[in-house]
Amino acid sequence: MKRLIQISLILLFCASAFATEIEGMRVWTGPEHTRAVFDLSDQTDYKLFELDNPPRVVIDLDDSKLTSSLTIKNNKDIKKVRFSTDKNRVRIVLDLQDDLKSKSFLLKPTGEYGHRLVVDLRSEHKPHVKTVAEVTRPNRDVIVAIDAGHGGEDPGAIGPSGTHEKNIVLNIAKQLAKKINAQKGMQALVIRTGDYYLKHRKRFEKARQNGADLFVSIHADAFHSAKVNGASVYVLNQRGASSEAAKWLAASENKSDQIGGVVIEDKKDVLSQVLYDLSQNAALEESHKAAKAVQASLKQVVKLHGKGFGQANFLVLKSPDVPSMLVETGYISNPGDEKKLQDPKHVDKLTRQIAQGIRNYFYQSPPPNTWIAAQASSVKNNKHVVQVGDTLSEIATRNGITMAELKSINNKSSNRLLVGEVLYLPN
Numbered sequence: 001m002k003r004l005i006q007i008s009l010i011l012l013f014c015a016s017a018f019a020t021e022i023e024g025m026r027v028w029t030g031p032e033h034t035r036a037v038f039d040l041s042d043q044t045d046y047k048l049f050e051l052d053n054p055p056r057v058v059i060d061l062d063d064s065k066l067t068s069s070l071t072i073k074n075n076k077d078i079k080k081v082r083f084s085t086d087k088n089r090v091r092i093v094l095d096l097q098d099d100l101k102s103k104s105f106l107l108k109p110t111g112e113y114g115h116r117l118v119v120d121l122r123s124e125h126k127p128h129v130k131t132v133a134e135v136t137r138p139n140r141d142v143i144v145a146i147d148a149g150h151g152g153e154d155p156g157a158i159g160p161s162g163t164h165e166k167n168i169v170l171n172i173a174k175q176l177a178k179k180i181n182a183q184k185g186m187q188a189l190v191i192r193t194g195d196y197y198l199k200h201r202k203r204f205e206k207a208r209q210n211g212a213d214l215f216v217s218i219h220a221d222a223f224h225s226a227k228v229n230g231a232s233v234y235v236l237n238q239r240g241a242s243s244e245a246a247k248w249l250a251a252s253e254n255k256s257d258q259i260g261g262v263v264i265e266d267k268k269d270v271l272s273q274v275l276y277d278l279s280q281n282a283a284l285e286e287s288h289k290a291a292k293a294v295q296a297s298l299k300q301v302v303k304l305h306g307k308g309f310g311q312a313n314f315l316v317l318k319s320p321d322v323p324s325m326l327v328e329t330g331y332i333s334n335p336g337d338e339k340k341l342q343d344p345k346h347v348d349k350l351t352r353q354i355a356q357g358i359r360n361y362f363y364q365s366p367p368p369n370t371w372i373a374a375q376a377s378s379v380k381n382n383k384h385v386v387q388v389g390d391t392l393s394e395i396a397t398r399n400g401i402t403m404a405e406l407k408s409i410n411n412k413s414s415n416r417l418l419v420g421e422v423l424y425l426p427n
């Protein structure tokens, strides 16, 4: 009998020594889903099931113990978290606000994270997607998708004073959206609206579903040297990178999906690959034009990193048919840039120049059926490409109109001109 107690004590000790520890929980909520992430000390077996009345999700983890208490408040999807321990099994119950579908998976260590159990909750209801008729109605606005990189589980780069890239770029994206919406004929579509992660594919799919004419991904990444600073604009190049810096950036960016918590699905579909290559050639040409226009506009008032233009194999720019660019608004690893990117005055200047560059691109290359295209065709081919030394007042006088009229035709708010900018003139 004594021996038996000894053995069972040893077993109990072993079991607890090898038990997987549930070290904590994080919750990220987006408009379409809520993600609960449990940090684990090791991989473990678990069972998950959904129950009704009241709606709840139950997760049983074998050979586990809880080393921190789990709580949640003010969440639109999860009402309460409860847990209980029975021998070596931990049961976690998520009480839900509504009937939600769950999906769960384990993730291996990546970045700063160790083993994780991810539980995604989403309602069956689908968000409104614009129909073809809505997108092709005449005189429509051009739609600019603005995507703040990272989010939720993925903080992006972290600055010397602890600033997270995901927060900096969300603010910049929202400011840029305001400036886009202030322009006649242009409408912004903000892809990530809060602190949650969206996989790369989902980002450009949302842009496509809403008929976006341009996709702009906003970042402020880190570099291995704290000295490197300045903004730059990137486009996709599937064959390689234009510089070591571009290659390095793309490699660190592309890791986001793993850190953000995405299971890699390896689907090879030859036909879709062919269609993808065909349509992407056209989109790439437009991407170059748009990125060059933004680079030229930024150059006027913002310090660029080198020439401020590069190419690399960024996954988030792989939309088959929407021209796409990635704007590195600065390097968060540089203390000066880290500070500037949080300064409202600098953000105002930065977003004004990006919006202006985007506007210039659409006036040079207006998508059909848009208000901007209508402006272009109503003045037919009567336009002027700005040369070095041109001024607005001189162009207005030459064409027998006032400067205010010239600005109104071109929907311009400032008197500044860019070399290569297209100005429409009256017939």
Ligand SMILES: [Zn+2]
Residues within 6 Å of the ligand: 149, 150, 156, 157, 165, 219, 220, 221, 253
């Ligand atoms: Zn980034």
